Amino acid sequence: MTSFSDIAPINTHYETYRVDCYACEVNSLINWHRAKLYLTEHQEKINSAAQVNRIDPAFVRAIIHAESHFNEKAISKQGAQGLMQLMPRTAQSLGVTKPLDPEQNIYGGTRHLARLLKKYRGSHSLAAAAYNAGESAVKKYAGIPPFPETQVYVKRVNILLKRYIKSAPIQLTKN
Template identity: 65%
Template sequence: MSFSDIEPMEVEFTVYRMDCYACEVDSLIDWRKAKLYLTPYQSEINQSALKYGIDPAYVRAVIHAESHFNYQAISKQGAQGLMQLMPATALELGVKNSFSAQQNIIGGVKHLSRLLKKYNGDNKLASAAYNAGEGAVKRYGGIPPYKETQVYVERVGILHKRYGRFSYHNNQ
């Protein structure tokens, strides 16, 4: 196995690196109509959301935005798995294998829960901190003026609202 940022010629290959799905500033995706993923990882999302007291639709929106439900996703910054946890953050959250969907979701939900508590339930600030870091949110006193973070927060909000139209609590 080898890894490269250059597409090989005349060889079968798989792309595993993936940047934040919802961060692309010039995305042509209509986030109000994009396909939703209602069933993948349903049990893991519901159990973690219940354990940490957050809305499973919000968790699903973050996973959709971060990795498009690709448990093998790796960003160019090194974030890994469904919820795109940085290795140091994953360790802090007790995640031993970021490519284990279950561990990644538990760690990511734990992190989101902590951010929501810190920002008094403000999903926009929690999303901004999840994307740009808590330091950036503190430095700017709110959503940082980074275009990538601004579109990410908007798109997570759209996805959250759309996923929120479905009930996940009764479908474990």
């Protein structure tokens, strides 16, 4: 039998299930410079979607880490779903019919990120801010909005991005 609680049970196995943005909590005690990285989870899907959309897979991985902590069943209080936490209207506009399907979610979310990167001339910070707070907020404030949640989100995505880039396997070319 499944039950949910905000208190850890005593003497039994349990799983923690987050329903909010992993990297958005302003007072997070997580050391983002040392947090575990997810280097192999959904690797083929991420690499393929990044290649098709011509963006760095490390950025896709950083967004997934920040949004859902690689929990493909994550659903936020606002209704965002899956690994990349796609809102229903956004998912629909991206052709994602099953937002909890990792492949559809990654491909749709990566397509969305690629569009944001193009719009913001390659700025990972502005693309992340728009991904979190919306494009209208980035436009209104002519940059990263002054929302504490978005401010910490962008910083944490950038930390994760640098770490994922550094941890990426070296690609050898054939001679």
